[in-house]
Amino acid sequence: MNKLENAVERILIPEDKIAARVKELGAQISKDYAGKNPIIVGMLRGAIIFYGDLLKNVKIPCTLDFMCLSSYNGTCSTGEVRFLLDLRGSIAGRHVIIVEDIVDTGLTLDYVLKNLSHRGAASVAVCTLLDKPSNRKTKVPVKYTGFEIENEFVIGYGLDCDELYRNLPYIGVYKNR
Numbered sequence: 777m778n779k780l781e782n783a784v785e786r787i788l789i790p791e792d793k794i795a796a797r798v799k800e801l802g803a804q805i806s807k808d809y810a811g812k813n814p815i816i817v818g819m820l821r822g823a824i825i826f827y828g829d830l831l832k833n834v835k836i837p838c839t840l841d842f843m844c845l846s847s848y849n850g851t852c853s854t855g856e857v858r859f860l861l862d863l864r865g866s867i868a869g870r871h872v873i874i875v876e877d878i879v880d881t882g883l884t885l886d887y888v889l890k891n892l893s894h895r896g897a898a899s900v901a902v903c904t905l906l907d908k909p910s911n912r913k914t915k916v917p918v919k920y921t922g923f924e925i926e927n928e929f930v931i932g933y934g935l936d937c938d939e940l941y942r943n944l945p946y947i948g949v950y951k952n953r
């Protein structure tokens with residue numbers, strides 16, 4: 777049988793560790809943004825599971841919106857970022873928190889932040905589940921990071937390879953066959 781787990785070389789971050797860290801991030805955001813009614817923006821599709829779990833741990837009033845960008849082809853960044861879906865509402869005067877699955881080269885985030893900088897937000901911050909700092913090509917400000925990881929291609933908990941494996945409940949290193 778073609779099992780999901782067959783694509784995993786090893787489990788990098790198990791479910792319980794992810795849940796504990798997501799709880800901490802939610803608590804920190806709730807504290808930092810108390811009284812600010814932030815808009816929490818989920819980056820589709822990789823951040824969806826992290827986004828849902830994070831929201832359950834954000835205990836202050838907030839509104840939600842989504843963006844979808846694309847720059848990856850299989851396990852390689854194309855370096856070319858494309859907008860597939862923009863925010864539905866205005867962010868003028870609002871405190872924005874961008875929720876990402878992973879910051880790798882930083883090119884996607886750089887593109888998003890430059891694009892949003894013309895829209896009059898009161899503040900824009902980034903919350904990423906994973907950070908691969910060794911592969912950075914451009915400097916990007918990240919306020920909240922779940923885990924720093926080595927330069928390995930990972931799947932699961934929303935992260936894909938060619939759109940597969942997002943539904944693995946943990947983060948695993950992709951087995952390159």
Ligand code: IMP
Pocket residue numbers: 822847848853876877878879880881882883884885928929930931935936937
């Ligand atoms: P960046 O523009 O290189 O920072 O790439 C950001 C996007 O690339 C992320 O939002 C992911 O969708 C994808 N990505 C980068 N590294 C990985 C990985 O190890 N596994 C799965 N997707 C990745």
